[in-house]
Structure formats: structure tokens, C-alpha cells
Amino acid sequence: MEESMLDGVAAQRERLAEGLRAYGASFTELGRRFATQLGVHSTDAFALLEIASAEASGVPLSPALLSRRISLSSGAMTALLNRLEHAGYVTRTREHTDRRIVTLHSSAQVRELADDFFAPVNERQDTVLAQYPPELLHQLETVLAQLCSAVDAQLAQEHGDI
DSSP: OOHHHHHHHHHHHHHHHHHHHHHHHHHHHHHHHHHHHHTSOHHHHHHHHHHHHHHHTTOOOOHHHHHHHTTOOHHHHHHHHHHHHHTTSEEEEOOSSSTTOOEEEEOHHHHHHHHHHHHHHHHHHHHHHTTSOHHHHHHHHHHHHHHHHHHHHHHHHHHTOO
């Protein structure tokens, strides 16, 4: 590739990265406010959102997978899940044929609270997304997935996973 074309790609990457950082900061603040409404730590709220999101997609999380998603040690994850279970926000079940596998489920109460809390911003975002053709949004999903994969590969290499 020509150097000027690479410079253009690098500049585009920086603009996209800045946009994603800004979106991430806004989402983090929204998550912090949700945590405040629930009366839990923001890490607990983000764990709840991960659990509910995984359930909605039909693939409930195990504590180990959740700990990787939110970067907590197994001890910290156990303490977090104990807090959330005590508050009535999460249940741990053993529905798998391998009874050692624990699956996490969010309570109906926390799903309703999350739906109510996030409904206004979801409606605003849906209005924005409705302005674009589905093909473009699909391309954006693909680009974001590939960018995440590139970063995850680097993280795995630095961690010695590959």
C-alpha cells in the first residue's frame, strides 16, 4: 500500500478510536448511574448487564466466563456474585449435565429495572440507527467485530495465550 494511503487509514483509525472511546465513556457513565439506582458498585452493575445480555442472546454465562469479560479474579468474582445473589439480582444454577458447571441468571426484578432505565437511551439510539440502511449497519457491525478481534489478539499475545 502507498504511504499516503496508509496515513489515511491510520488517521481514520484514530478518528474511529476516538469516537469509540467517547461512546465507551458515555456508556460507562450510564452504567455508573444505573449502579447508583440499584445501590450497587459499578462493577456489579456491569456484571449484571453482561449476565442479562448473555441470557437475552440465549447463551447464559458461567462465573469463569463472566470474570474474563469484566476482568476479575475468581475470588473477586465469587464476592461479586455473593453480593448480587444476596441482593436478589442473580441466581446460580446447575442445569448442565455436568453438575460442576454453574450458570448465571439475572432476576426478573433486575431485568425490569434495566429495561426501564435503558429504554429512553435505547429509543434515542434506535432513532439514530433508523436513519441508516441495514447494509451499512451490518458493515459497521463487521468492522467493530474485526477491530475487537485485532485488540483481543494483541491482548492474548501479551498475556501469553497464543
